[in-house]
Amino acid sequence: MMEDEEQMRIRDETETYLVNLRRMVYLTIMSSVDYEEAGHKLLKIKLEPGQEKEVCIMLIECCSHERSYLSYYGLLGQRLCMINKVHQENFEMCFVQQYSMIHRLETNKLRNVANFFAHLLATDALPWHVLAYIRLTEEDTTSSSRIFIKILFQELSRHLGIRVLYKRLTDPRMQDDFESLL
Numbered sequence: 001m002m003e004d005e006e007q008m009r010i011r012d013e014t015e016t017y018l019v020n021l022r023r024m025v026y027l028t029i030m031s032s033v034d035y036e037e038a039g040h041k042l043l044k045i046k047l048e049p050g051q052e053k054e055v056c057i058m059l060i061e062c063c064s065h066e067r068s069y070l071s072y073y074g075l076l077g078q079r080l081c082m083i084n085k086v087h088q089e090n091f092e093m094c095f096v097q098q099y100s101m102i103h104r105l106e107t108n109k110l111r112n113v114a115n116f117f118a119h120l121l122a123t124d125a126l127p128w129h130v131l132a133y134i135r136l137t138e139e140d141t142t143s144s145s146r147i148f149i150k151i152l153f154q155e156l157s158r159h160l161g162i163r164v165l166y167k168r169l170t171d172p173r174m175q176d177d178f179e180s181l182l
Helices: 002-007 016-031 035-044 052-064 071-083 085-100 107-122 128-133 143-160 162-169 172-178
Strands: none
Touching: 016 035, 016 052, 035 071, 052 071, 052 085, 052 107, 071 085, 071 107, 085 107, 085 128, 107 128, 107 143, 128 172, 143 162, 162 172
């Protein structure tokens, strides 16, 4: 009888811990005075391996719900990417995921998400090879994805300037990544 009880383990499949983690991340992001404080507090949260992605998802989610884009979110995302490569990889996955579901976002959310990723790209917090995921053809884009791409590149040109952006896009080392764009 005692052996059966030892072998039986209770597993919580309600994802209560995940909900609590997201709540903690949300409250940390929303209650911090500035991005540096938020970054410091987020890095202090004890995360299991693989849960870092939840921080990235919640940051993008909070950003998308604002009335207009706040650079706070871009600066916080940049800080997380610069401190830990795991966050950078997670933001890469989030870029792919967000772009694949961009048609589900209303225009304001779409604009905020495009501004967020433009900030990460312009500051080199996110590697430019993520743009290889974008296929710029009539069949592969929707009106929402075209709006996203337009805002993304407008913000990149605003951050970098048109000359620097042109140099980046025509850099021979990056041509494989930009083939689907140009």
